[in-house]
Amino acid sequence: MTSALDFMLAARRSEMQALQALSVTCALVVQVSRLVHALQRERGYSNFCLGGQAATHVKMLDELSQQAREQEQVVRGALGQIDLEDSTSADKAQLYTRIAYALHALDGLPGLRQRVREETVTASEATRQFSRLVAALLAVVFEAADTAVDPRVTRALAALFNFMQGKELAGQERATGVAGFMAGFFDATLQDRLRFLQDGQQRCFESFTESADDVARTAWEQLCGAELVEQIERLRQVAVRTTSAQRVQGELGDLWFDLTSARMDTMKQIEDQLADGLQQLCAQQTRKAKADLDNQRRLLRQLDQLDRDAGQGAPRLYNVQATDLQALPGEAPGGEVNRSLLDALHDQTQRLQQLQDELEQARETLNERKLVERAKGLLMSQHGLNEEEAYRTLQNAAMERGQRLAEVARTVLEHSSQRKPS
Amino acid sequence: MTSALDFMLAARRSEMQALQALSVTCALVVQVSRLVHALQRERGYSNFCLGGQAATHVKMLDELSQQAREQEQVVRGALGQIDLEDSTSADKAQLYTRIAYALHALDGLPGLRQRVREETVTASEATRQFSRLVAALLAVVFEAADTAVDPRVTRALAALFNFMQGKELAGQERATGVAGFMAGFFDATLQDRLRFLQDGQQRCFESFTESADDVARTAWEQLCGAELVEQIERLRQVAVRTTSAQRVQGELGDLWFDLTSARMDTMKQIEDQLADGLQQLCAQQTRKAKADLDNQRRLLRQLDQLDRDAGQGAPRLYNVQATDLQALPGEAPGGEVNRSLLDALHDQTQRLQQLQDELEQARETLNERKLVERAKGLLMSQHGLNEEEAYRTLQNAAMERGQRLAEVARTVLEHSSQRKPS
Numbered sequence: 001m002t003s004a005l006d007f008m009l010a011a012r013r014s015e016m017q018a019l020q021a022l023s024v025t026c027a028l029v030v031q032v033s034r035l036v037h038a039l040q041r042e043r044g045y046s047n048f049c050l051g052g053q054a055a056t057h058v059k060m061l062d063e064l065s066q067q068a069r070e071q072e073q074v075v076r077g078a079l080g081q082i083d084l085e086d087s088t089s090a091d092k093a094q095l096y097t098r099i100a101y102a103l104h105a106l107d108g109l110p111g112l113r114q115r116v117r118e119e120t121v122t123a124s125e126a127t128r129q130f131s132r133l134v135a136a137l138l139a140v141v142f143e144a145a146d147t148a149v150d151p152r153v154t155r156a157l158a159a160l161f162n163f164m165q166g167k168e169l170a171g172q173e174r175a176t177g178v179a180g181f182m183a184g185f186f187d188a189t190l191q192d193r194l195r196f197l198q199d200g201q202q203r204c205f206e207s208f209t210e211s212a213d214d215v216a217r218t219a220w221e222q223l224c225g226a227e228l229v230e231q232i233e234r235l236r237q238v239a240v241r242t243t244s245a246q247r248v249q250g251e252l253g254d255l256w257f258d259l260t261s262a263r264m265d266t267m268k269q270i271e272d273q274l275a276d277g278l279q280q281l282c283a284q285q286t287r288k289a290k291a292d293l294d295n296q297r298r299l300l301r302q303l304d305q306l307d308r309d310a311g312q313g314a315p316r317l318y319n320v321q322a323t324d325l326q327a328l329p330g331e332a333p334g335g336e337v338n339r340s341l342l343d344a345l346h347d348q349t350q351r352l353q354q355l356q357d358e359l360e361q362a363r364e365t366l367n368e369r370k371l372v373e374r375a376k377g378l379l380m381s382q383h384g385l386n387e388e389e390a391y392r393t394l395q396n397a398a399m400e401r402g403q404r405l406a407e408v409a410r411t412v413l414e415h416s417s418q419r420k421p422s
Numbered sequence: 423m424t425s426a427l428d429f430m431l432a433a434r435r436s437e438m439q440a441l442q443a444l445s446v447t448c449a450l451v452v453q454v455s456r457l458v459h460a461l462q463r464e465r466g467y468s469n470f471c472l473g474g475q476a477a478t479h480v481k482m483l484d485e486l487s488q489q490a491r492e493q494e495q496v497v498r499g500a501l502g503q504i505d506l507e508d509s510t511s512a513d514k515a516q517l518y519t520r521i522a523y524a525l526h527a528l529d530g531l532p533g534l535r536q537r538v539r540e541e542t543v544t545a546s547e548a549t550r551q552f553s554r555l556v557a558a559l560l561a562v563v564f565e566a567a568d569t570a571v572d573p574r575v576t577r578a579l580a581a582l583f584n585f586m587q588g589k590e591l592a593g594q595e596r597a598t599g600v601a602g603f604m605a606g607f608f609d610a611t612l613q614d615r616l617r618f619l620q621d622g623q624q625r626c627f628e629s630f631t632e633s634a635d636d637v638a639r640t641a642w643e644q645l646c647g648a649e650l651v652e653q654i655e656r657l658r659q660v661a662v663r664t665t666s667a668q669r670v671q672g673e674l675g676d677l678w679f680d681l682t683s684a685r686m687d688t689m690k691q692i693e694d695q696l697a698d699g700l701q702q703l704c705a706q707q708t709r710k711a712k713a714d715l716d717n718q719r720r721l722l723r724q725l726d727q728l729d730r731d732a733g734q735g736a737p738r739l740y741n742v743q744a745t746d747l748q749a750l751p752g753e754a755p756g757g758e759v760n761r762s763l764l765d766a767l768h769d770q771t772q773r774l775q776q777l778q779d780e781l782e783q784a785r786e787t788l789n790e791r792k793l794v795e796r797a798k799g800l801l802m803s804q805h806g807l808n809e810e811e812a813y814r815t816l817q818n819a820a821m822e823r824g825q826r827l828a829e830v831a832r833t834v835l836e837h838s839s840q841r842k843p844s
Binding site for chain 1: 440498502525763771778
């Protein structure tokens, strides 16, 4: 017969196994973040080559493509580590679908590289295809964060995701800036795009600072206060004032590229810190869960014996309301004598409840992001808007009503579901 | 190398395995509902025996105890079916902890039965202990509903849970009514208790009708309109008007018991329908997931081949935005020719998103219940109120502010977490 004790220990074991599975996911995420970085660099140099500077840059491009290929193999290796037969959680369905997307996108990469070398693709089309691939990889990181079961790990994953997303938008801003400065001015489309990318970065880094630990936040604040960033800000102001009649010199493009690249290099360092921190955290939480399980196992056997010694007649079992909510004494020897199995059960319930609350809090920025993305998707499909227009529509509505973006997004989605025929 | 296809199929398989695990949980829930019913009957007759009618009722009590013991063995057998080693989902931690609680409570049952026979426990204490055990079993059903991964199954579990909870309160109302009518009048405590139990039933059955299917809802509406229920309502009015100065005849107690028992018997029939429906639904959803997986497997192999035939150069992969959102053609032969693996991936993402939305909707009544229960618990521990007083406090606040109970509960919980030292 399976006893109360068996189920209580199984609950603990289930927590620990979930953490172990999460460690595997996090190791994958770390490798994905490196692949994204490699692809961002390859994208930049593909642009140079397609922009008529192939002679100067093709050697560097080949080197970067090779680096990206090697990192792709690392990611594919990490994916191979996942035991696909052992997937009893329905949560995995979403993560696996995102991974399938990303793998499918990666399968198209050799073809894209070939077209870049043959110059049978335009710079903007190549950028678009690289960016789609990066987006597919970022979606894996997002899903990993969204399905993580430990509040602290969720927070660390959310911080990493938001940072990666912000860095990706920074990379796109770099490319847009290069295009505008090289042309001598920013037309309405480029101006819109710059604003969209800058707003997006701000949102991402705000969400990042909400979830990040102190070390990462401090590193980020230092970068924000750096001379470098002030100079970028001045160039942004210059870009806004250009028109076809008021042009600037093309050399500003080189300056812009150097400054924004230096900023992205620092971002990469922070990203690496976040990735390292994530892995340490996973290892630490798993060790802790393991130790808790061992303690619990020892303690419960003792409590069970005490309960049996006390005899079947003792109705301690029904004193749920009366028990105090102190934590388990854990290592304290002798402390357990005054506690019953029921107290331990009560503690476990309280602890799981608290974990659940913390998890919901940790997921808040992720949930808001989901709302905004879905509202954007809805506006795009229903009104034929592009992503920037859809975002601008939400943003304007938010400003008019003095609401947060996520609230406006929720309203948009609710209205739409009400209009659906039932 | 693991391919996009492997992950896509693994996602489907993960969904199916989760449904299979859910079927096991539902089978357990059905047996738990029968055990609860057996315990409710045993509780009633234990009360008779402790209320001085042992001679007339002890034989029936022994029979009922035996039935409950047999059903307990069935439940323990179903628990033994759960593979505790194979628990990779952290969700299981909560369900297992509830089960451990329930098992521990069941372990105390032989002792309680003995004290009932020896008449070394009062009727009200025995009732309290039986009710705690029933509450522990109901908590298992609640947790099963709260962690179910299929929206339709979640809805069916929520309907069953709310119905069981309503029936339990009806059982407690029966006992309270018997006590009051036998005494000739209802003092303030009994009046409060009656009101609390009647309000609680109303809430439960409202939630039930929100989640139930048409058959169960119709059966319930028929019962609500029955002559029997009108008579019970009249006796409720009589109970409210009694005082120590305005008494009624004790025989009303027998009438009350017969009427409320007949009502509970009909409830039991509806409960059984709900349980049957739940099991059919589980089997049906699992069969469907299995068939989907088989179709998907066949289709994906074909699509994969088509994609390979089209050659690596074809960038279909990047047409995410351009694909339409039609459902997979499934069985339609030939239809798949125009579809790529990417379309299938896109459909899967849409479907999972929709499932997730429906799941959140299906959990709404459960989430509201959690809020109310936690706010009640907080008021009980912080202000030393009993459950009825805590509930009354919330209810009064809801009436004053014109808010729903769940909203008031949320406010109470938010205030409390703000006051916590951080």
